Amino acid sequence: xxxxxxxxxxxxxxLCLLSFFLIRSQRPGSSYPFRxxxxxxxxxxxxxxxxxxxxxxVGGAMDSLKEVIERRVNxxxxxxxxxxxxxxxxxxGNLDERLIVELPGVTDIDKAIELIGKTPILEFRLxxxxxxxxxxxxxxxxxxxxxxxxxxxxxYLSRAQVIFDPTTQMPQVxxxxxxxxxxxxxKVTREHKGEILAIILDGTIISTPVIQDEISDGKAQITGNFxxxxxKSLVRDLNYGSLPIPIELSSSQTIGASLGEAALDAGVxxxxxxxxxxxxxxxxxxxLPGVISVVALVFYVALSLAVFKFIPVTLTAAGMAGFxxxxxxxxxxxxxIFERAKEELKKGKNIKESxxxxxxxxxxxxxxxxxxxxxxxxxxxxxxxxAVKGFALxxxxxxxxxxxxxxxxxxTFLFAIAPQGTSNLxxxxxxxxxxxx
Amino acid sequence: xxxxxxxKIWFALSAILFALSIWAILAYGFQFSIDFKGGTLTEVRFExxxxxxxxxxxxxxxxxIGGYSLRPSGTDRYIIRTRELSDTERLQLGDTLLSISSTxxxxxxxxxIGPTAGAELQGxxxxxxxxxxxxxxxxxxxxxxxxxxxxxxxxxxLATIIALAHDVIIPTGLFVYLGHLHGFEIDLLFVTGxxxxxxxxxxxxxxxxxxxxENLSINHxxxxxEDFETTVGKSVNQTFARSINTSVxxxxxxLALYLFGSEATKNFALLLIVGLIAGTYSSIFVASPLLxxxxxxxxx
Numbered sequence: 001x002x003x004x005x006x007x008x009x010x011x012x013x014x015l016c017l018l019s020f021f022l023i024r025s026q027r028p029g030s031s032y033p034f035r036x037x038x039x040x041x042x043x044x045x046x047x048x049x050x051x052x053x054x055x056x057x058v059g060g061a062m063d064s065l066k067e068v069i070e071r072r073v074n075x076x077x078x079x080x081x082x083x084x085x086x087x088x089x090x091x092x093g094n095l096d097e098r099l100i101v102e103l104p105g106v107t108d109i110d111k112a113i114e115l116i117g118k119t120p121i122l123e124f125r126l127x128x129x130x131x132x133x134x135x136x137x138x139x140x141x142x143x144x145x146x147x148x149x150x151x152x153x154x155x156y157l158s159r160a161q162v163i164f165d166p167t168t169q170m171p172q173v174x175x176x177x178x179x180x181x182x183x184x185x186x187k188v189t190r191e192h193k194g195e196i197l198a199i200i201l202d203g204t205i206i207s208t209p210v211i212q213d214e215i216s217d218g219k220a221q222i223t224g225n226f227x228x229x230x231x232k233s234l235v236r237d238l239n240y241g242s243l244p245i246p247i248e249l250s251s252s253q254t255i256g257a258s259l260g261e262a263a264l265d266a267g268v269x270x271x272x273x274x275x276x277x278x279x280x281x282x283x284x285x286x287x288l289p290g291v292i293s294v295v296a297l298v299f300y301v302a303l304s305l306a307v308f309k310f311i312p313v314t315l316t317a318a319g320m321a322g323f324x325x326x327x328x329x330x331x332x333x334x335x336x337i338f339e340r341a342k343e344e345l346k347k348g349k350n351i352k353e354s355x356x357x358x359x360x361x362x363x364x365x366x367x368x369x370x371x372x373x374x375x376x377x378x379x380x381x382x383x384x385x386x387a388v389k390g391f392a393l394x395x396x397x398x399x400x401x402x403x404x405x406x407x408x409x410x411x412t413f414l415f416a417i418a419p420q421g422t423s424n425l426x427x428x429x430x431x432x433x434x435x436x437x
Numbered sequence: 438x439x440x441x442x443x444x445k446i447w448f449a450l451s452a453i454l455f456a457l458s459i460w461a462i463l464a465y466g467f468q469f470s471i472d473f474k475g476g477t478l479t480e481v482r483f484e485x486x487x488x489x490x491x492x493x494x495x496x497x498x499x500x501x502i503g504g505y506s507l508r509p510s511g512t513d514r515y516i517i518r519t520r521e522l523s524d525t526e527r528l529q530l531g532d533t534l535l536s537i538s539s540t541x542x543x544x545x546x547x548x549x550i551g552p553t554a555g556a557e558l559q560g561x562x563x564x565x566x567x568x569x570x571x572x573x574x575x576x577x578x579x580x581x582x583x584x585x586x587x588x589x590x591x592x593x594x595l596a597t598i599i600a601l602a603h604d605v606i607i608p609t610g611l612f613v614y615l616g617h618l619h620g621f622e623i624d625l626l627f628v629t630g631x632x633x634x635x636x637x638x639x640x641x642x643x644x645x646x647x648x649x650x651e652n653l654s655i656n657h658x659x660x661x662x663e664d665f666e667t668t669v670g671k672s673v674n675q676t677f678a679r680s681i682n683t684s685v686x687x688x689x690x691x692l693a694l695y696l697f698g699s700e701a702t703k704n705f706a707l708l709l710i711v712g713l714i715a716g717t718y719s720s721i722f723v724a725s726p727l728l729x730x731x732x733x734x735x736x737x
Contacts, residue, residue, distance in 0.1 A: 039701065047554070095557050109547060110524060250554045256482075256545040263699035274693030278686055285682065317701040318626060324694050325633070325709065328687035329640075335686065336644065339679040365647035368580050369640040375572050376636030380629060383565040388629045395633065 004416040011299070011412060018302045025309060032309040037316030037390060040264040042257030043104040044112045048247040050085075050097040054149065055245060062087070062097055064155055064244045069101060072116060078103045082314075099247060109254040121203070121243050122154030126188070127196040143205070147198055150188045155244030156181025160235045162228070163221070171231040173222040173238070182218030190214040201234070267320035274324055275301070282331065286338050288429040289355075292413045293334040293406070300330050300398075300405040307397055319390025326398025329373070333406035336362040342432055351430050352418045359411055366407070373399045441670040444726035451603055451723050458610020465617040470624035473559045475552030477522040479530065482514040485540035493517075496537045500529055508620055511700075514545065521549055562628045569632055573639050574598060580643070584650045587665050588732050596727040597642050600719040604638040605631055608711040612704075626705050634712030637687075641680060641720040648672035649728065665732045673725050684717040 025032040038045050055061040062085045073081045082102040088095060106112050125147035128134065134145055158178040162171055177185055188197070189211050199206045199222050206224045226234070279297070282290040304323065308315065315323075341358030349357065377396030381389055419426050440447070471478050490507060493515060497505055505519040522530065527547070534542055574594040581590040609631065615621045649672040656663050691713065695706035 049554075095553075110528065113524060249551075251548070251550040253548040254544070254546065256543060259480075259545045263701055266697060266699035267702075270694045270696075270698035273697050274690040277689045277693060281685065281689060317699050318629065318705070321694055321698065321702040321705055322633075324690050324698070325687065328690035329637075329683075331686045332640075332683045335679050335682045339676075339682070343675065361651070364651075365644045368647060369643040371580075372573055372576060372639040372643060373636045375576060376569055376632055376639075379565050379569050379572070380632050383561055383628070383632070388625055391629050391633075395636075 002416070004412050007412045008416040011409060015299055015302060018306055022302060022305055022309075032312070034305075034309060035312045035314045036260075036264065037314050037319065038102055038104060038253070038260070039255050039317050040260045040267075040315065040320075041104050042107060042255050042260040043102065044106045044109050044255075045103075045253045046101045046112060046116060046249060047251045048099040048101070048116075049250040050099055051246045051248065052097050058097060059087070061155070061244050062099070065099060065247070068243055069099065069116060073101065073103065078106055080104055098250075105257070107254055107256055109252060113249065113252065121201070121246060122157065122238060123200050124150045124152040124188070125198045125200055126150045126192055127198065127208075143200065143203065147200075150184075150192075150197065152177075152181065152184050152188060153244060154238065156184065157238060160238040162231045162235050165223070170223070171226045171228045173224075173226070173231055173235055175220045175222065175238075177218035177220075179218075182216070185218055185220070186214060186216040263317050267317060267324075271320065271324050271327070275327060278328065278331065282334075286334075286432045288417070289334075289338050289341075289410075289414060289432070292410050292417075293331060293338070295413060296334065296405045296410040297327065297330060299409050300402055301327065303405065304394075304398060304401050307401065308394075313393050313397070314390055315394075316390035318388065319394045322391040322394035323398060326395055326402065330398060330402030330406055332369075333362070333366045333402065334410055336366060337407075337410070338432055341430075345427065345431060350420070351426060352415070352420070355414055355418060355430075359407070363407075366403070370399050370403060440673045440721060441666055441726050441729055444722075444729065447722035447726060451719070454607050454610075455603060458606045458613075461610040461614045461617075462606075465613050467613060467623045468616040468621070469559075470622035471518065471548065471550050471555065472625040473555050473562075473623065475521050475550050475555035477519050477527070477547065477549045479517045479519075479544060480510065480514055480546040481517065481534060481542050482545045483540050483542045484513070487513055487515075488537060488540075490515075492537050493534070496533045500526075500533055502526060502530075506620075521551060558625065562625070565632065566628070566635070569635050570598065570601065573601070573635070577639070577643070577646075581646065581650060584653055586653075588728055588735070592728065592731045593646055596724045596731065597639060597646075599727060600642050600716075600724040601635055601638050603719045603723055604634055604712055604715045607715045608634065608708055611711055612708060621704055626702075627708060630705050630708040630712065633709060634716060637713065638716040638719065641683070641716050642724045644679065645673060645676050645720050645725050646728075648676050649725070666729050669725050669729050673721060677721065680717055680721055684713055687713055 021032075024030065026034075050062065050065060052058045052061060066083055066085050070081070070083050073083065081104070082100075084100045084102075086098040086100065088097050101116060103112055125143070126149075127147055128145075138145070156177050157175060158181070159176040161174050163174045164171055193211055193213065195211055196208050197211050198208045206222055209223075275297070279294045282293050282297075284290070286293060304326075307313070313319065337355075337358045339358075340362045341354045344354035344357045345351070374396055377392045377399065380392035381396065383392075418430070487509070490509065493507060497507065497517070502519050502522065505517060507518075508516050510516045517530075519530075527549075531544065574591075574597070577594040577597050578591050581593045584590060584593075612621055612623070612627065616623070649669055652668050652672050655661070656668065688710065691706050691710050695703060695710065698706060
């Protein structure tokens with residue numbers, strides 16, 4: 001037994017463990033399930049454009065926006081929602097900051113939009129010095145004409161609750177700001193004593209109290225003419241998320257569950273049929289090395305699927321197409337090596353030498369051609385909406401993983417079984433093509 | 438050797454297909470999908486009898502949503518493409534369908550893309566294609582930097598780019614024509630397919646060029662004074678079986694995807710199949726003979 005035999009046995013054991021993992025992790029409740037895109041399981045995707053023109057800390061604002069939306073979606077009870085932000089800029093190629101919300105299983109798009117869009121925007125604004133004159137002159141003056149933002153928004157809110165005025169028993173909403181908000185609130189109330197600080201919710205003035213004194217404890221009350229129910233729902237909405245910045249729906253997509261399921265089944269079926277047809281071709285044409293390349297291909301599939309579970313890669317219809325395509329491409333390295341080995345066999349070298357030479361000589365072209373494929377995959381990933389990203393990721397990972405399986409794995413097995421002799425039968429088994437010798 | 442000797446025939450064949458594709462693109466133009474121009478796509482599945490097209494058209498005309506396209510899809514569904522619909526308009530569309538159809542229906546899929554998002558993606562797709570091409574030329578020039586005799590390494594890059602253009606324009610031309618006949622649209626998946634073809638085309642061309650590179654250095658070591666034409670011809674012959682077999686393996690998987698795969702990736706698989714055939718042809722019959730042509734121009 002040579003060292004290749006031992007490595008082969010190790011690899012086979014590894015394959016068994018990998019398969020065991022793949023099967024086990026398919027059971028419900030596993031922490032490594034496949035993650036499927038909305039086009040395969042059905043659901044709703046909403047892409048929002050965030051208006052960051054009025055904030056300085058764009059990254060921070062987007063992060064808190066994401067948190068707020070997550071809280072909102074969670075109380076709605078969607079299983080495994082996916083909320084992402086995408087920044088603007090040269091690298092991403094986006095012109096604006098985006099928020100992407102994926103809601104698997106939700107197929108009522110209007111309900112979904114309502115769920116997210118209904119979040120209130122709470123802001124505090126100071127009246128301009130000549131605000132009364134402006135209103136006199138132009139009774140239809142907009143909020144922007146009369147007030148200017150006081151830097152204080154719902155973003156800095158840590159808690160809201162309903163309280164009742166001890167004398168009138170009228171419901172009020174009390175607000176607690178976080179430490180950052182507390183500082184801003186103190187600064188605003190200190191610098192603008194005696195002025196009007198309007199509380200505006202979703203573009204409507206709720207109340208216009210006059211600042212009596214500096215407020216340094218970060219607490220405020222809204223005394224609108226609320227009914228207890230209104231106060232309660234306002235508090236709930238504020239707690240579950242007052243949006244730090246305005247967002248606008250820029251695109252939406254809903255896919256029915258049955259359509260997704262059919263696409264998933266079809267993808268799996270195409271993959272299995274493709275794999276079997278490919279294996280038949282490889283074994284008929286490449287004989288014994290063909291069998292080995294099929295074994296390497298089984299490794300490739302098992303390893304890729306495990307990587308998809310670990311990263312995790314969101315599998316979409318396009319992603320599955322990418323993976324099926326990569327199965328075909330993964331064989332390329334083997335084809336290159338076997339064809340090269342055949343040339344060497346023809347020159348009269350023995351089987352072992354021929355395959356050594358085959359691996360050695362094919363390496364450069366495998367390397368260079370795969371680098372070109374990886375460049376393409378990277379750029380596709382950059383281009384990506386979720387469908388294209390899935391394709392790019394499965395294709396790119398496929399190239400990397402296939403370099404390992406088609407070279408390392410198939411080399412180990414080949415040399416483990418490569419015979420010493422040069423009998424015609426042995427030569428036949430290790431040669432390829434239509435001819436018999 | 439027939440590949441290199443008879444190169445004018447292969448060039449002519451490619452040139453004809455190329456010209457036809459350009460003609461198709463100019464004559465029919467691109468049918469962009471809502472991915473790129475914005476709008477709303479609604480796929481409706483009817484249970485029981487499918488209402489007649491006229492019936493739905495009548496109902497859609499009553500809604501004030503401007504121009505639309507209505508196409509049956511499969512045996513039980515219609516795909517309606519309209520301009521970007523607002524929330525209320527989407528609800529109206531549902532109500533209208535309810536009023537004309539006695540059978541139950543389900544909105545299987547509805548996608549709305551704003552016009553700015555579409556335009557942005559269009560810009561991004563163009564940039565992506567340009568960046569892929571630029572990166573690949575740079576990479577090839579770098580990979581072949583040591584073989585600048587008898588043909589400069591950037592000419593390998595140039596030959597690759599010509600093969601690339603060939604591999605991308607021909608499937609595009611075919612799809613524009615099919616778009617004219619069957620309403621295929623240029624969507625994001627189409628651009629993805631084109632980029633995948635770009636990647637494959639280069640991958641395939643590099644393998645042949647790598648063999649030229651190797652043969653040149655062997656000749657150099659052994660002081661073999663071989664004609665460049667002979668070297669290229671020999672390299673093509675040596676890599677011929679590999680080129681065909683790799684194409685066959687990929688072809689098998691793509692065919693499975695086309696025949697058995699999901700409806701969503703059917704056109705995508707077809708595009709890749711056409712690209713694969715063009716790509717295999719071009720790396721053997723276009724890119725390599727072009728090297729010889731470049732060399733003979735150099736000598737004059």
